[in-house]
Amino acid sequence: MADLPAPRSADDDVLEIACREFVELVTEHMEGTLPKALENAIAAHLELCDPCVVYLEQMRRTAAALETLPTPTLPAAARDRVLEMFTSLHGGTDPAAPR
Amino acid sequence: MHHDGALPAVTAAVLEGGHAAQVELLDRLRAGDRTAFAELVDAWSPMLLRVARLHVSTHASAEEVVQETWLAVIRQLDRFEGRSSLRTWVFRILENQARTRGVREARTVPWSFGSGADGHEHAGATVDRARFRGPEDRWPGGWTPEGRPTAWEPAPEDAAMAAEVRRELRAALDELPERQRTVVELRDVYGLSSDETCERLGLSPGNQRILLHRGRARLRARLEHVYRGTTGEGARRG
Numbered sequence A: 001m002a003d004l005p006a007p008r009s010a011d012d013d014v015l016e017i018a019c020r021e022f023v024e025l026v027t028e029h030m031e032g033t034l035p036k037a038l039e040n041a042i043a044a045h046l047e048l049c050d051p052c053v054v055y056l057e058q059m060r061r062t063a064a065a066l067e068t069l070p071t072p073t074l075p076a077a078a079r080d081r082v083l084e085m086f087t088s089l090h091g092g093t094d095p096a097a098p099r
Numbered sequence B: 001m002h003h004d005g006a007l008p009a010v011t012a013a014v015l016e017g018g019h020a021a022q023v024e025l026l027d028r029l030r031a032g033d034r035t036a037f038a039e040l041v042d043a044w045s046p047m048l049l050r051v052a053r054l055h056v057s058t059h060a061s062a063e064e065v066v067q068e069t070w071l072a073v074i075r076q077l078d079r080f081e082g083r084s085s086l087r088t089w090v091f092r093i094l095e096n097q098a099r100t101r102g103v104r105e106a107r108t109v110p111w112s113f114g115s116g117a118d119g120h121e122h123a124g125a126t127v128d129r130a131r132f133r134g135p136e137d138r139w140p141g142g143w144t145p146e147g148r149p150t151a152w153e154p155a156p157e158d159a160a161m162a163a164e165v166r167r168e169l170r171a172a173l174d175e176l177p178e179r180q181r182t183v184v185e186l187r188d189v190y191g192l193s194s195d196e197t198c199e200r201l202g203l204s205p206g207n208q209r210i211l212l213h214r215g216r217a218r219l220r221a222r223l224e225h226v227y228r229g230t231t232g233e234g235a236r237r238g
């Protein structure tokens, strides 16, 4: 994101992140767009930090719950009209239907 | 519902142009396989309606745009060369239809993502700083005991919670800044990929992720509020 945590110092081998940083990286982690060093730091952090595991799980569940929201679709009459047109232009037989 | 061994139409329709399963799906559609076509219409019409609404000003107009899109798909099916996925091609037809209509309706710049407005949407933390330990603490930036998130019980998808979760999410979505709401809806509610969302909205991948992040974080906070409010201490018993 805009403010990735910087490595603590130039000769630090291992990048460490705090919980406050993890919560701002969580979406990029879920998207799989983080550089390897940060992914490693997140993996190491999650090994030791149950609340951040919970936070990640809650972001996943939030996204999953959004999938279940009802969404409007075409009115039945419009859908029928489209399917009629399909059949009239591309042939009246449905290969999957019993003859 | 489909031939033995064939992929479901919605699966084949997202494959890149030239993929064997796409060729097979196109053959079925051109041969008049109404079941396969209906599968696409039923699966995609909701998201096409949502995308159409980026360009036209009323739901009724969006319905007409989507119906015209399907009719154009039917008419042009034999000419589609299959260089892109079928889904990409359908999006392109939709956007041509929607833009034409949007111009007729004189809808003014429905989606000014390029403007760089709402810069404040990108600023600040998504979780209250007070929930983390300060710089002088032994674990700077770690959750405080009161601030740490606690597991949601029962889960949001549990029948006991699902209706309230959906109601709260719908309300919270409608309160999001428009750019965040649109990205979250396209990605999470309607299932567009990150690339598809960027293309529909003219967003860079990085900006799209920022808007998704901030939007989802607010929705998560809303659900957390629901869990803390309605189940309170009871949630921690189990």
Ligand SMILES: [Zn+2]
Pocket: A018, A019, A020, A022, A045, A049, A051, A052, B143
């Ligand atoms: Zn943590």
